Amino acid sequence: MEKNPTEEDIRSFEFLAVNSKEIIEKQVDSYRQQHSYAGTIIGFTVLFIPFFLNSLSSANQVIQFISILPIALFIGAILMMLSIFRGKPLDQALTVTKYKDLLTKSYKEILLYEIETNKRSYVINDVVTRQGNKRYMQGIGLTTIAILISIILLLVSSFLSIEKLPTKVQVVNPAKKVIVPVVRDSVLR
Secondary structure, eight states: OOOOOOHHHHHHHHHHHHHHHHHHHHHHHHHHHHHHHHHHHHHHHHHHHHHHHHHTTTSOHHHHHHTHHHHHHHHHHHHHHHHHHTSOOOOOSSOGGGHHHHTTSOHHHHHHHHHHHHHHHHHHHHHHHHHHHHHHHHHHHHHHHHHHHHHHHHHHHHHHHHHHSOEEEEEEETTTTEEEEEEEOSSOO
């Protein structure tokens, strides 16, 4: 024979039910935020690649060949971020389909059912969020490495293009006030 729960027991169950629901909501919010960040990184990467390639259009062929590496890393990062979107949706615990079953239950049983459902949802969601976090961190790593390599390639390309440009010197004769442009090649012969 089950004894009636005291008011303190009911408040404890209510606290656990509310707390477990809040944990599920935070988990879902974090998951959605991660999707938002992944979308932002995809957008940045898709915009950065054409600018990067355009900046290297007049670069040395070796640099253009090496630029394949960051492009491959960017594509890998995009695929990692897209795989986050293909993950399963998170379980949000108590659903309206269970309301009919709960109508015949006592308040304590409903609270216990909600606590157990939230716990089960958290465990199921934890697997999905861990996989998503792993892919997200791998995508961030690939993006960071690709950006660093891209910056290095752009700087090297800039330095090499500066060295190749001829230096223009203007000779001014103060007596005649005639300016004669002289073009010299900066490469020593």
